Amino acid sequence: MTTSGGPLLVAALLLPLAAMLAAFVLGRAQAPRVVACALPVGLLLALAILADLLCSGEALVYLLGAWQPPLGIALRADGLSAAMLLTTTVVLGVVAWFAWGDFAQPANAPEARQPLMFWVLLPAVWLALNTVFLANDLFTLYVALELLTFAAVPLVCLEGRPETLRAALRYLLFALLGSVLYLLGAVLLYGVYGTLDIAQLSTRVHPGVATWAAAVLMTVGLLAKTALFPLHLWLPPAHAGAPAAASAMLSALVVKGSFFLVIRLWLDVLPGEMMLEAGQWLAGLGAAAILVGNLVALRQRRLKLLIAYSTVAQIGYLFLMFPLAAGLVGMGLSDAPAVTGGLLQAVSHATAKAAMFMAAGLIYSTLGHDRIEDLQGVAQQLPMTVLAFALGGVALVGLPPSGGFMAKWLLLSAALTTGQWWWAAVMVIGGLMTASYVFSVVVRTIVAVDPEKMPKMAVPRYREASVLALAIFSFLLGCVALLPFEVVQVGRLGSVLP
Amino acid sequence: MTSITLFGLCAAVLIGLGVYGLIVNPQPLRKILAFNLIGSGVFLFFGMIARRGAASGLGGDPVPQALVITGIVVAFSATALAVALLLRLDAAGGPSGLDDAVDGES
Numbered sequence: 001m002t003t004s005g006g007p008l009l010v011a012a013l014l015l016p017l018a019a020m021l022a023a024f025v026l027g028r029a030q031a032p033r034v035v036a037c038a039l040p041v042g043l044l045l046a047l048a049i050l051a052d053l054l055c056s057g058e059a060l061v062y063l064l065g066a067w068q069p070p071l072g073i074a075l076r077a078d079g080l081s082a083a084m085l086l087t088t089t090v091v092l093g094v095v096a097w098f099a100w101g102d103f104a105q106p107a108n109a110p111e112a113r114q115p116l117m118f119w120v121l122l123p124a125v126w127l128a129l130n131t132v133f134l135a136n137d138l139f140t141l142y143v144a145l146e147l148l149t150f151a152a153v154p155l156v157c158l159e160g161r162p163e164t165l166r167a168a169l170r171y172l173l174f175a176l177l178g179s180v181l182y183l184l185g186a187v188l189l190y191g192v193y194g195t196l197d198i199a200q201l202s203t204r205v206h207p208g209v210a211t212w213a214a215a216v217l218m219t220v221g222l223l224a225k226t227a228l229f230p231l232h233l234w235l236p237p238a239h240a241g242a243p244a245a246a247s248a249m250l251s252a253l254v255v256k257g258s259f260f261l262v263i264r265l266w267l268d269v270l271p272g273e274m275m276l277e278a279g280q281w282l283a284g285l286g287a288a289a290i291l292v293g294n295l296v297a298l299r300q301r302r303l304k305l306l307i308a309y310s311t312v313a314q315i316g317y318l319f320l321m322f323p324l325a326a327g328l329v330g331m332g333l334s335d336a337p338a339v340t341g342g343l344l345q346a347v348s349h350a351t352a353k354a355a356m357f358m359a360a361g362l363i364y365s366t367l368g369h370d371r372i373e374d375l376q377g378v379a380q381q382l383p384m385t386v387l388a389f390a391l392g393g394v395a396l397v398g399l400p401p402s403g404g405f406m407a408k409w410l411l412l413s414a415a416l417t418t419g420q421w422w423w424a425a426v427m428v429i430g431g432l433m434t435a436s437y438v439f440s441v442v443v444r445t446i447v448a449v450d451p452e453k454m455p456k457m458a459v460p461r462y463r464e465a466s467v468l469a470l471a472i473f474s475f476l477l478g479c480v481a482l483l484p485f486e487v488v489q490v491g492r493l494g495s496v497l498p
Numbered sequence: 499m500t501s502i503t504l505f506g507l508c509a510a511v512l513i514g515l516g517v518y519g520l521i522v523n524p525q526p527l528r529k530i531l532a533f534n535l536i537g538s539g540v541f542l543f544f545g546m547i548a549r550r551g552a553a554s555g556l557g558g559d560p561v562p563q564a565l566v567i568t569g570i571v572v573a574f575s576a577t578a579l580a581v582a583l584l585l586r587l588d589a590a591g592g593p594s595g596l597d598d599a600v601d602g603e604s
């Protein structure tokens with residue numbers, strides 16, 4: 001049944017679509033304004049969906065054309081979707097604010113491809129992510145994943161340099177292999193259970209050879225897109241080579257799209273006893289990602305590559321939630337702490353990493369390079385930017401009151417409750433390694449140098465302010481602990497709970 | 499061996515060949531072709547699933563047939579994007595392989 005808030009979900013898809021088409025048709029001069037008008041409306045929509053969800057206590061559903069699944073297609077928003085919708089809109093809003101200077105050119109300049117494409121691709125990423133969060137059948141999710149890839153790959157090579165083109169091509173090939181494996185798994189599930197609708201699958205799926213084969217194929221495909229170790233090889237060159245605003249979108253949001261699907265698959269579609277077995281493997285890869293990603297990040301000499309490898313490590317934390325959730329359910333407890341921790345880690349990383357990439361972009365455009373050993377004096381020149389970088393770093397390390405602290409605290413306590421201390425150890429070691437590379441960058445920037453020697457390139461204040469605003473948001477995110485906690489539990493499909 | 503089993507095995511062989519080619523071939527164009535081979539295998543698999551639905555008395559299950567058309571469109575656009583990137587890379591004068599030269603100070 002379509003719920004009363006259902007039309008909001010359609011609006012959340014139509015708005016970015018309309019913005020994307022309008023930006024493309026109206027051209028470079030108007031495109032930034034179109035996006036700037038659409039994003040606040042999108043924020044209101046996301047808040048309305050969240051409010052409706054909290055008031056009714058049930059998931060929002062919209063049946064397209066009033067056709068029931070499995071023949072019809074349903075849109076569905078639960079607590080996880082609403083939280084991710086809100087995060088996406090906030091991060092994209094700040095990225096657009098930041099990119100105003102890079103990509104909004106004077107009206108008398110000749111029509112350039114790069115700015116127009118940026119302002120078309122930003123709503124395209126938004127549309128694809130909203131579809132990932134709201135779609136409720138495996139095939140629509142496949143199309144949404146492909147849309148996300150097609151929007152993200154051109155962002156990597158906006159500047160058109162050979163090395164970025166190569167990074168984009170490598171990313172595309174990884175992503176295509178990932179999505180075709182996902183599609184194969186989805187067809188297998190359809191062949192066995194006769195439906196693609198997630199709500200229907202969650203009641204029908206039971207462990208078996210075909211289900212395991214489908215689960216493994218879909219998961220491996222999604223891991224290639226999420227860049228979980230050892231399928232992370234495409235990520236650092238792709239994310240570090242893109243322009244700062246594009247890197248922020250790619251690192252903060254695009255990898256979360258496929259991760260969200262991993263959550264949907266294991267928490268909603270597949271039965272809990274399968275997660276109990278597979279969770280250890282997923283988290284094992286996550287732990288390897290944390291250790292390897294942080295270790296390689298420590299050895300980087302360039303700031304953007306350091307941040308990109310830090311993304312590889314932070315993606316690892318996301319996957320620690322699976323054995324913890326399975327363990328909690330196995331003990332007859334609610335899996336809410338683990339799921340909330342995982343989701344909060346995704347939101348916290350999205351905001352912090354976007355802020356850090358944009359801060360690195362400002363440092364790059366001021367100094368003309370981003371070599372870590374030559375960052376002395378940046379804090380004199382760009383105090384707000386360095387503060388934003390440090391606050392983002394604090395959120396990654398997980399110091400209170402940042403969102404990263406809340407996320408890691410929830411995951412740590414879930415690990416100790418379920419007696420899986422080894423995941424707790426990995427989290428603590430990873431936090432120390434993160435602290436050391438964030439610290440080594442910040443310490444270099446605050447070394448004072450003779451002001452005469454600094455380049456005089458000025459960065460507009462509003463761009464520094466945009467980065468700082470996002471970093472402060474990420475820093476204070478831990479305060480959501482003061483809110484009622486059950487947001488992510490609203491409208492969860494009951495397959496995991498005993 | 500029924501025709502459904504035969505088609506299923508063909509699909510599996512196509513997918514296997516494609517995955518092998520995608521991993522082993524160093525050349526991007528061959529990787530793109532290998533991806534298309536995997537795609538063909540998956541679409542054949544779709545057809546087989548649709549035919550199995552015929553067991554309930556219908557001529558064939560229409561849902562996989564509808565999905566396969568969308569899938570082909572998506573795979574076609576993906577191939578077009580990949581080939582366009584490859585052409586741009588060639589025009590930009592970079593070496594055509596996917597391996598990075600040593601990261602310079604850019």
